[in-house]
Amino acid sequence: MRLDALSRLVRLSLARERKGAFFSAFGVAMGVGALVFFVGLGLGVGAVIREKVFPTDARLVDVVPPAVSLGSLLGGGTLDAPTVERLRELPGVEAAYRKMNVRVPAVTRYDGVFFGTRLRMGMEVLALGVEPALVQGDVQMGEFKDAGEGQPIPALVSTRLLELYNKTFAPARKLPQLSANMLVGFGFPVEFNRSYVAAASASGPTQSGQAQVVGASDRALLAGITIPLDAAIRLNRAFGVDAENYSGVTLVATDPSQVPVIVDAVKGMGLEIDDQERRMAENSGAAVALTTSALALLSLLICILAAVNIAHSLSASVRARAKEIGVMQAVGASRADIRAIVLAEAAVVGLAGGAAGTIAALLLALGVNRLAAGYLPNFPFKPDSFFSFPWPVVAGGVALGLLAALAGAYFPSRRAAATDPARTLAG
Amino acid sequence: MIQARDVVKTYVDGDGTQVRVLDGMSLDVTEGEFVAVVGSSGSGKSTLLHLLGGLDVDYRGDISVGGVKLRGLGDKALAHFRNTHVGFVFQSFHLIPNLSAVENVLLPSHFGVAPPDARKRAEALLERVGLGAKKDRAPVRLSGGERQRVAIARALFGKPRLLLCDEPTGNLDAATGTGVIALFQDLHREGLTVLCVTHEERMSAAAGRVLRLKDGQLVEERAGLQVATGGSP
Numbered sequence: 080m081r082l083d084a085l086s087r088l089v090r091l092s093l094a095r096e097r098k099g100a101f102f103s104a105f106g107v108a109m110g111v112g113a114l115v116f117f118v119g120l121g122l123g124v125g126a127v128i129r130e131k132v133f134p135t136d137a138r139l140v141d142v143v144p145p146a147v148s149l150g151s152l153l154g155g156g157t158l159d160a161p162t163v164e165r166l167r168e169l170p171g172v173e174a175a176y177r178k179m180n181v182r183v184p185a186v187t188r189y190d191g192v193f194f195g196t197r198l199r200m201g202m203e204v205l206a207l208g209v210e211p212a213l214v215q216g217d218v219q220m221g222e223f224k225d226a227g228e229g230q231p232i233p234a235l236v237s238t239r240l241l242e243l244y245n246k247t248f249a250p251a252r253k254l255p256q257l258s259a260n261m262l263v264g265f266g267f268p269v270e271f272n273r274s275y276v277a278a279a280s281a282s283g284p285t286q287s288g289q290a291q292v293v294g295a296s297d298r299a300l301l302a303g304i305t306i307p308l309d310a311a312i313r314l315n316r317a318f319g320v321d322a323e324n325y326s327g328v329t330l331v332a333t334d335p336s337q338v339p340v341i342v343d344a345v346k347g348m349g350l351e352i353d354d355q356e357r358r359m360a361e362n363s364g365a366a367v368a369l370t371t372s373a374l375a376l377l378s379l380l381i382c383i384l385a386a387v388n389i390a391h392s393l394s395a396s397v398r399a400r401a402k403e404i405g406v407m408q409a410v411g412a413s414r415a416d417i418r419a420i421v422l423a424e425a426a427v428v429g430l431a432g433g434a435a436g437t438i439a440a441l442l443l444a445l446g447v448n449r450l451a452a453g454y455l456p457n458f459p460f461k462p463d464s465f466f467s468f469p470w471p472v473v474a475g476g477v478a479l480g481l482l483a484a485l486a487g488a489y490f491p492s493r494r495a496a497a498t499d500p501a502r503t504l505a506g
Numbered sequence: 507m508i509q510a511r512d513v514v515k516t517y518v519d520g521d522g523t524q525v526r527v528l529d530g531m532s533l534d535v536t537e538g539e540f541v542a543v544v545g546s547s548g549s550g551k552s553t554l555l556h557l558l559g560g561l562d563v564d565y566r567g568d569i570s571v572g573g574v575k576l577r578g579l580g581d582k583a584l585a586h587f588r589n590t591h592v593g594f595v596f597q598s599f600h601l602i603p604n605l606s607a608v609e610n611v612l613l614p615s616h617f618g619v620a621p622p623d624a625r626k627r628a629e630a631l632l633e634r635v636g637l638g639a640k641k642d643r644a645p646v647r648l649s650g651g652e653r654q655r656v657a658i659a660r661a662l663f664g665k666p667r668l669l670l671c672d673e674p675t676g677n678l679d680a681a682t683g684t685g686v687i688a689l690f691q692d693l694h695r696e697g698l699t700v701l702c703v704t705h706e707e708r709m710s711a712a713a714g715r716v717l718r719l720k721d722g723q724l725v726e727e728r729a730g731l732q733v734a735t736g737g738s739p
Contacts, residue, residue: 080616080617081616081620084615084616084617084620085616087616088616091604091605094604095604402598402600403600403602405600406600406601406602406613407613407617408561408585408588409559409561409588409594409600410588410589410594410613410614410617410660410663410664411585411586411588411589411590411614411617411618411664412585412616412617413581413582413584413585413617414581414585415581415582416585416617499562500556500561500562501553501556501561501562504556504561504594504596504600504672505552505556505672
């Protein structure tokens with residue numbers, strides 16, 4: 080059967096049964112629209128969790144010494160220089176970046192104008208030293224290296240800390256909103272070997288210094304400052320604490336698929352993996368995926384109901400058109416032609432419903448984003464959009480509408496093709 | 507044109523009883539004949555027509571129409587046979603209500619190779635049956651006789667060599683029926699083979715040969731009177 084002839088017959092048939100076709104398409108649109116909407120929401124929220132709340136790099140493996148182990152009691156299980164070299168030599172490892180905490184307490188006391196607002200504040204400061212190469216991409220001012228005693232220590236702040244400050248602390252304390260660019264160059268005093276917490280107090284003299292913000296990084300310590308590794312080593316030596324063993328090592332795998340192999344090898348060396356962040360990201364992602372899946376399942380159910388509705392509607396239509404089908408057979412329609420006509424009718428309904436549902440979902444998402452921007456409080460990590468609609472989701476929505484309609488039309492089309500013209504045209 | 511040999515057709519009725527509608531019937535129709543098939547209700551007339559037109563292939567025996575052996579033809583080949591070899595005219599016209607007269611005539615073109623001048627040809631056929639001025643009317647706006655003329659035009663669209671008619675005047679009043687019979691006579695005179703199942707005496711009288719069926723068997727064969735009914739419109 081020629082395409083133009085098929086199209087003409089389908090158009091005629093749909094025009095005659097436009098009410099039924101409309102309701103069938105509406106059902107498909109509901110199911111597809113709900114599915115596209117929830118999948119888009121799940122993908123959008125998932126992306127926020129992955130990229131903003133718990134930004135994790137699939138190639139990174141954070142190695143830490145074991146909390147307690149027989150090896151550590153016997154002098155093993157530590158992250159000293161030879162161990163780091165062994166880690167660097169592991170198969171699948173592209174690079175290894177050392178980290179060392181400043182192992183004495185530190186505080187900052189700020190008393191001055193803070194971006195136009197008078198501020199008087201004191202707080203504990205945690206400092207982590209990292210190899211510059213690990214964070215080089217996020218440094219916006221100067222070189223990320225220790226300039227020596229008496230010189231300002233370059234410091235990176237966590238982008239997530241900045242977000243939490245902007246969305247919770249700053250509004251509560253009427254402090255200005257800050258961006259990474261604004262912070263670059265900001266200096267604040269730090270007193271090492273001093274603590275406001277009695278239990279953490281260190282003995283011996285304190286050392287005053289200045290830290291200067293040089294950028295913000297996803298890889299920076301969340302609650303503290305990230306400084307060059309050499310600065311951390313220098314400070315630890317100055318206070319006579321351990322400056323030989325590292326607090327952690329970040330391994331970069333050549334490929335994400337190498338990560339499990341590296342993890343096994345690291346554990347085999349008596350070391351541990353710090354995957355707390357990754358696990359939190361995975362757990363949050365799983366929770367979002369589970370919720371999205373439940374809603375998507377519900378939407379699929381609507382699609383199935385839409386398919387059943389199409390099946391009923393087409394069955395009734397086929398029954399009502401039995402004589403017409405018989406006439407078509409009498410003038411030369413084959414069973415395949417009849418099946419094609421019924422399936423094509425369903426395909427048009429499904430495509431129209433799928434497209435309408437997908438467009439409705441996109442518009443609804445746009446509306447939700449606008450409402451969220453206007454009415455939801457400015458909470459941390461609040462995204463510009465809660466949705467993500469990659470093209471396979473959009474195309475999949477339309478395709479699902481088509482599939483649902485074709486599935487619904489399957490049996491009616493077979494029944495139509497099985498019409499016995501001799502019986503229907505008799506009399 | 508038609509050779510039917512020992513044709514047996516049975517079906518199972520609602521009670522599960524096997525009913526033999528055609529019981530070893532044989533028939534020959536030569537090209538250009540006008541044959542009327544008569545018989546009481548249930549004698550197997552319509553069944554014979556359906557078998558000859560390839561609408562029903564569930565039978566025993568052999569049927570050949572225009573050199574085409576119908577037994578064993580696949581669905582596609584049978585559809586092509588119906589599209590090109592035969593034209594059907596039914597008692598109830600069976601026009602598609604939401605198509606205009608000319609679109610109804612064009613219907614066979616959707617299922618076969620459409621000639622480039624399909625619409626022109628459909629309009630010429632409507633002109634031929636006297637409905638040129640009403641080609642764009644929906645069937646509901648045509649009289650019974652006019653609807654049957656549209657159905658005849660549709661049957662002729664594929665240039666068939668055989669016209670199979672099932673009680674074509676059954677739903678028409680006497681005057682309109684006369685016009686339709688005259689049209690068949692004209693078509694027959696132009697060389698078309700016409701096989702007409704009928705109860706209508708005038709139709710039998712117009713035919714060149716009359717076959718009587720009884721209980722699925724050919725019980726009588728006589729020459730028709732070929733009574734002229736007057737010109738077609």
